[in-house]
Amino acid sequence: MLEPIQSKVVQTLSKDYKDHEFVELMREIVSESIEKNSLYKEIVKKKEFQIDSLNNIEDLEKIPFITTASFKESENLYEKLLKIPVDSPNFEYWNVSSVTSGQPSLVGVDKNDTEFLFQIAKKCFLDFIPRDWEKAHVHMFSPSDKMLDRIVMRYTNVTPAKNFSSNFYRVAKTMATVNYVIAFSLPKAIKAILKTRSLVGAFVVRFNSVLEAIGKNLSKPENKRDYIAIGGGCQLIKSFVGIMRQQQVSYNLGTEFDVVIGGGGWDGYKAQLKYEPIDKGQFVESIINQFGTEASQIVDIYGFTESPIIFGSHWSKKKEDFIMHCPPYAKILLRSLDTLEPLKKEGDRGFLEVITPFGNSASVNHAILVDDLVELVSNDKCPECGYEGTTFRVLGRIEDKEGIGCSSVITWI
Numbered sequence: 001m002l003e004p005i006q007s008k009v010v011q012t013l014s015k016d017y018k019d020h021e022f023v024e025l026m027r028e029i030v031s032e033s034i035e036k037n038s039l040y041k042e043i044v045k046k047k048e049f050q051i052d053s054l055n056n057i058e059d060l061e062k063i064p065f066i067t068t069a070s071f072k073e074s075e076n077l078y079e080k081l082l083k084i085p086v087d088s089p090n091f092e093y094w095n096v097s098s099v100t101s102g103q104p105s106l107v108g109v110d111k112n113d114t115e116f117l118f119q120i121a122k123k124c125f126l127d128f129i130p131r132d133w134e135k136a137h138v139h140m141f142s143p144s145d146k147m148l149d150r151i152v153m154r155y156t157n158v159t160p161a162k163n164f165s166s167n168f169y170r171v172a173k174t175m176a177t178v179n180y181v182i183a184f185s186l187p188k189a190i191k192a193i194l195k196t197r198s199l200v201g202a203f204v205v206r207f208n209s210v211l212e213a214i215g216k217n218l219s220k221p222e223n224k225r226d227y228i229a230i231g232g233g234c235q236l237i238k239s240f241v242g243i244m245r246q247q248q249v250s251y252n253l254g255t256e257f258d259v260v261i262g263g264g265g266w267d268g269y270k271a272q273l274k275y276e277p278i279d280k281g282q283f284v285e286s287i288i289n290q291f292g293t294e295a296s297q298i299v300d301i302y303g304f305t306e307s308p309i310i311f312g313s314h315w316s317k318k319k320e321d322f323i324m325h326c327p328p329y330a331k332i333l334l335r336s337l338d339t340l341e342p343l344k345k346e347g348d349r350g351f352l353e354v355i356t357p358f359g360n361s362a363s364v365n366h367a368i369l370v371d372d373l374v375e376l377v378s379n380d381k382c383p384e385c386g387y388e389g390t391t392f393r394v395l396g397r398i399e400d401k402e403g404i405g406c407s408s409v410i411t412w413i
Helices: 004-014 019-036 038-047 057-062 111-128 145-154 166-175 186-196 207-218 234-246 280-291 406-412
Strands: 091-096 106-110 136-141 161-163 177-180 182-184 203-205 227-232 257-262 298-303 310-316 321-325 331-335 349-355 367-378 391-397
Touching: 004 111, 019 038, 019 057, 057 331, 091 111, 106 111, 111 166, 111 298, 111 310, 136 166, 136 207, 136 234, 145 161, 145 166, 161 166, 166 177, 177 207, 207 227, 207 234, 227 234, 234 257, 234 280, 257 280, 280 298, 298 321, 331 367, 349 391
Parallel strands: 091 161, 136 177, 136 227, 227 257, 257 298
Antiparallel strands: 091 106, 182 203, 298 310, 310 321, 321 391, 331 349, 349 367, 367 391
16 A cells, blocks of 8 residues: 555656646745745745746746756755755755766755655656566666765765665666666775775776676576666766677667666766767667667656656657657746747757756755756657657757856856
8 A cells, every 4th residue: 555645646647737737736836935945035036026927837937947056065055945944854865966067966855755756757667668677677887776875975975865866776676676787896995095095996897797697588488588678877888888899799689678878978978977978879879789679779868956857758760869758747948048038949949947846845946947958849749759748859068158057047046
């Protein structure tokens, strides 16, 4: 039997919200944020926003937004963006980003928020990777969720804290058998500490364990084989495919195999790593050729720490890109890089803003502007798969220079 919070969240995600229902929910969450958060109340006053002006779906653009940069630890606003005291029994922990820009983002969450994030991730996986998950063996190109949470302590002294990505790995563990490909190595750790006084270089990537697992699975009778998937960042998966080529290993896995990419990094920046940008078309083609699979088996999951919403996708040969789909419990806006005015035409490019009344009980993150450049593909439904809702594609992070990027826009709110 589901717990009360679980039951409530599952009902939330199973509903197809009409525009007037969504607007009413946004009125409620904006009013709550104004009442419970003095910083947001000041922002609303500065913007001269009135809750009575929020009457239809077009009015969502009037809601004062918060930028992702506002949650950076260096800005020292993350605690000021809470709607509950940090010492409240309802407060759970701080979700911490992967430190792409050198400074982590910190977003406070409570039990309602963590349950929403869990259920939205599970639903996204089921919607965009509709497989027999009970038979699934997923090889994650990542340290374990527990290790990711420990690594967070390298970047922040704020506690209690968890890595944002580890939330999704914990979801996968409830759905399938998960093997983490990146492991902590005590001998390498000792060597790293002696050499650099840090744990940089203390991990080993067990690529061969994945090859062994695939080979073992293929040796079984076809009706007894498990469903195999690999997941993680695009850079590590690309490296794995390169090793397969070097070892002259290839498969013919067909549709009994999936690749799930997450965490961005296509532009050559991931956490504190810097590498050559990855061409998405070449990446997809290499997976098709090396694993003997189809483009439909390759999915990119998009999300960011500051918003509780994640987006599933499918590969588009026409666009040579992944088309992201906005779920019914959120809305997106594009805003001009120059004026921040809304952009509504298909093909327009600008900042992405994510709006939702859900998953934001503890922090003011119901309307978040992110410094990713995106292109609007369609306003109503996907032109390729028919999925209802707005679709877009992510073109990359906007350079943080004067007048551009969320670190600059923070002074505009």
